[in-house]
Amino acid sequence: MKSIILTIAGAGISLMVAAQQKQPVYLDVNKPIEERVESALSIMTTEEKVSLCYAQSKFSSKGVPRLGIPEVWTDDGPHGIREEVLWDEWGGANWTNDSCTAFPALTCLSATFNPELSLLYGKSIGEEARYRNKTVLLGPGINIYRTPLNGRNFEYMGEDPYLSSRMVVPYIQGVQSIGVAACVKHFALNNQEEWRGHINVDLSDRALYEIYLPAFKAAVQEGKAWSIMGAYNQFRKEHCCHNGLLLNEILKKDWGFDGVVVSDWGGVHNTDQAAKNGLDLEMGTYTNGLTTKGNFPYAEYYLANPFLKGIKEGKYDIALLNDKARRILRLIFRTTMSANRPFGRFVSPEHSEAARKIAQEGIVLLKNEQRFFPVLPGKFKKIAVIGENASRSLVIGGGSSSLKVAYESSPLDGLIAKYGKDHIVYSLGYASGPSVYGREEPSRLNADSLIAAAVKAARHAEVVFFVGGLNKNHFQDCEGGDRRSMSLPFGQDQLIDALLKVNKNIAVVLLSGNAVSMPWINKVPAIVQGWYLGSEAGNALADVISGEVNPSGKLPFSFPKKLEDNAAHAYGKISYPGDSVNQYYKEDILVGYRWFDTKKITPQYAFGYGLSYTSFDLGTLSADKSIYSKDEVIKVRFSVKNTGSQDGAEVTQLYVNDPVCTVSRPVKELKAFKKVFLEAGETKSVEMEIKVADLAFYDEGKKDWNIEAGDFVLQLGNSSANISQKLKITVKE
Numbered sequence: 001m002k003s004i005i006l007t008i009a010g011a012g013i014s015l016m017v018a019a020q021q022k023q024p025v026y027l028d029v030n031k032p033i034e035e036r037v038e039s040a041l042s043i044m045t046t047e048e049k050v051s052l053c054y055a056q057s058k059f060s061s062k063g064v065p066r067l068g069i070p071e072v073w074t075d076d077g078p079h080g081i082r083e084e085v086l087w088d089e090w091g092g093a094n095w096t097n098d099s100c101t102a103f104p105a106l107t108c109l110s111a112t113f114n115p116e117l118s119l120l121y122g123k124s125i126g127e128e129a130r131y132r133n134k135t136v137l138l139g140p141g142i143n144i145y146r147t148p149l150n151g152r153n154f155e156y157m158g159e160d161p162y163l164s165s166r167m168v169v170p171y172i173q174g175v176q177s178i179g180v181a182a183c184v185k186h187f188a189l190n191n192q193e194e195w196r197g198h199i200n201v202d203l204s205d206r207a208l209y210e211i212y213l214p215a216f217k218a219a220v221q222e223g224k225a226w227s228i229m230g231a232y233n234q235f236r237k238e239h240c241c242h243n244g245l246l247l248n249e250i251l252k253k254d255w256g257f258d259g260v261v262v263s264d265w266g267g268v269h270n271t272d273q274a275a276k277n278g279l280d281l282e283m284g285t286y287t288n289g290l291t292t293k294g295n296f297p298y299a300e301y302y303l304a305n306p307f308l309k310g311i312k313e314g315k316y317d318i319a320l321l322n323d324k325a326r327r328i329l330r331l332i333f334r335t336t337m338s339a340n341r342p343f344g345r346f347v348s349p350e351h352s353e354a355a356r357k358i359a360q361e362g363i364v365l366l367k368n369e370q371r372f373f374p375v376l377p378g379k380f381k382k383i384a385v386i387g388e389n390a391s392r393s394l395v396i397g398g399g400s401s402s403l404k405v406a407y408e409s410s411p412l413d414g415l416i417a418k419y420g421k422d423h424i425v426y427s428l429g430y431a432s433g434p435s436v437y438g439r440e441e442p443s444r445l446n447a448d449s450l451i452a453a454a455v456k457a458a459r460h461a462e463v464v465f466f467v468g469g470l471n472k473n474h475f476q477d478c479e480g481g482d483r484r485s486m487s488l489p490f491g492q493d494q495l496i497d498a499l500l501k502v503n504k505n506i507a508v509v510l511l512s513g514n515a516v517s518m519p520w521i522n523k524v525p526a527i528v529q530g531w532y533l534g535s536e537a538g539n540a541l542a543d544v545i546s547g548e549v550n551p552s553g554k555l556p557f558s559f560p561k562k563l564e565d566n567a568a569h570a571y572g573k574i575s576y577p578g579d580s581v582n583q584y585y586k587e588d589i590l591v592g593y594r595w596f597d598t599k600k601i602t603p604q605y606a607f608g609y610g611l612s613y614t615s616f617d618l619g620t621l622s623a624d625k626s627i628y629s630k631d632e633v634i635k636v637r638f639s640v641k642n643t644g645s646q647d648g649a650e651v652t653q654l655y656v657n658d659p660v661c662t663v664s665r666p667v668k669e670l671k672a673f674k675k676v677f678l679e680a681g682e683t684k685s686v687e688m689e690i691k692v693a694d695l696a697f698y699d700e701g702k703k704d705w706n707i708e709a710g711d712f713v714l715q716l717g718n719s720s721a722n723i724s725q726k727l728k729i730t731v732k733e
């Protein structure tokens with residue numbers, strides 16, 4: 001009897017085994033990804049492989065329906081999950097379940113100088129993407145801030161390659177920990193919007209490697225990004241979406257990138273280069289950036305039928321196709337078909353809290369005479385809030401990063417909540433037009449009457465909060481065009497002058513992703529740089545202004561006094577914006593503070609600068625030794641003391657200079673930073689590490705990084721313009 005049961009049970013087991021064996025390896029979530037990729041690839045037809053490589057709708061591409069391999073759904077990015085759009089058009093699909101949390105724009109994140117918040121940001125936005133069933137989040141953006149005119153600077157992380165690198169890595173890790181691929185963009189040299197679709201950028205190899213590539217390299221090698229987006233512009237006469245040097249040589253060969261190269265929307269221009277030069281997934285062809293719509297013949301995409309035909313005719317090696325398909329399958333197995341993929345959540349209280357925290361820490365206090373701030377609730381009976389940005393939505397517009405949000409606390413909302421509605425009078429003061437893509441739309445309101453009403457409000461108030469800056473209209477902080485000047489738009493300078501005539505007690509709060517000129521700077525006692533803060537904008541601003549939160553943000557880019565002081569603008573048109581065909585980055589490696597310091601030009605506000613309501617002292621800087629070999633790590637130590645009476649945080653910054661070198665080097669380059677939180681009166685010891693290898697310059701002769709033996713000067717400070725201590729160390733042969 002026993003043996004019969006065993007036999008039957010045994011047959012059952014072998015049947016189960018047989019059934020299990022029938023399951024192809026690619027479906028087995030416990031198998032290594034590479035095995036799953038090869039398993040799927042081995043049973044796919046050429047047609048199926050090709051169909052992975054191009055879009056099927058505005059934001060999605062095909063999977064392999066026959067095999068149950070799901071589609072790839074992408075979505076912008078980078079500071080909120082964009083609403084659903086129509087299948088073939090940019091227009092919203094009017095779903096009612098897709099209003100997201102808006103997180104602060106990436107300039108604000110970068111201004112926190114706090115990589116832990118970057119991780120929180122990545123996880124939170126990753127969860128929102130996951131809840132909405134997205135495979136790929138189209139962000140973060142890490143193009144270097146080269147000119148204050150670039151309409152898209154607000155989507156990026158500032159002017160410094162080291163800061164961008166340190167901030168981008170945790171963002172990617174956070175997003176991908178939720179099983180959503182980050183898509184780092186725009187690779188590379190998309191540093192302006194003017195003529196972005198065709199301008200041919202050239203620059204020295206040194207500037208390329210030292211300034212424009214490091215954040216991408218960190219994103220790939222440390223962040224392990226699963227996808228990257230090519231840029232619209234050309235680099236050395238080849239479009240970046242199919243640029244052999246950038247994609248095949250640098251990204252895939254030198255950096256070992258194993259993810260998917262996604263084209264920017266409409267950034268592909270021919271089949272041959274798309275097939276051979278490292279592009280994997282073609283999106284948005286026959287669309288002009290954000291503007292055109294229509295019924296596109298997806299099958300006619302460059303990587304669709306023309307590519308298939310080329311393969312069948314033997315023009316393209318099947319290995320090219322296999323490589324693309326392999327990368328796309330890998331992305332799918334890493335995301336939608338991975339084991340234990342978290343479920344995500346959408347507009348959760350935790351996301352609001354994260355957005356508020358990041359906003360609070362990113363806000364930068366630029367000027368604070370006579371301790372204007374904090375303005376404690378109850379201090380004034382009558383506060384005039386003036387300026388359109390106090391009440392206008394700043395999450396709508398700006399191009400592809402425009403968001404449909406579940407809620408947005410405006411600065412006015414936040415101030416009313418903090419100070420009470422009986423104490424606040426609001427006046428618009430100036431008005432821009434509506435946000436219409438592709439053109440400037442003036443306001444229909446009468447500017448003189450707006451000024452008159454605002455002046456009246458200011459005259460009768462004890463204090464004025466002017467809330468202005470730029471907005472997301474075309475030719476402001478908006479994709480597809482650059483700003484026309486560095487000035488504040490919509491008559492704000494005149495308005496501030498008019499207000500000053502009746503009330504000198506004015507704080508200027510600037511909401512923007514770019515530096516603006518400040519002709520009134522010496523006449524106002526307080527200035528705040530408030531970025532685009534997302535859903536929690538008003539709450540976070542009010543927290544800082546009222547002193548509930550002590551500001552600790554630092555500028556991630558320099559504010560020049562005037563446009564001509566900025567490096568990109570110092571060499572005429574060929575440097576910026578180019579002659580409409582070509583452009584050469586003549587300032588070379590001297591971008592941002594590297595330029596200001598080396599050329600001894602005083603910026604309005606320096607990179608790394610930002611005030612606090614308390615004060616800090618940096619103790620003596622010491623290193624573990626004085627002579628290092630090239631493969632060692634320099635360990636430095638110093639103390640920070642909060643010498644004021646309020647808890648707060650200081651961003652300690654370590655810059656390095658190589659005074660004697662065969663090539664000219666910037667006076668300062670950021671190599672380490674740490675944000676230190678200190679209670680009033682508290683002292684903490686801080687340690688930082690710098691690899692000697694990171695002191696190298698890119699040697700164009702050797703086509704490699706090079707450190708020349710000799711002395712280096714470590715410079716410790718709390719902004720690029722405020723160095724309190726220097727320490728010499730020596731690197732030996």
Ligand code: BGC
Binds near residue numbers: 076264400
């Ligand atoms: C932008 C990308 C964006 C894509 C999809 C393009 O115009 O340059 O950053 O992800 O559109 O919206």
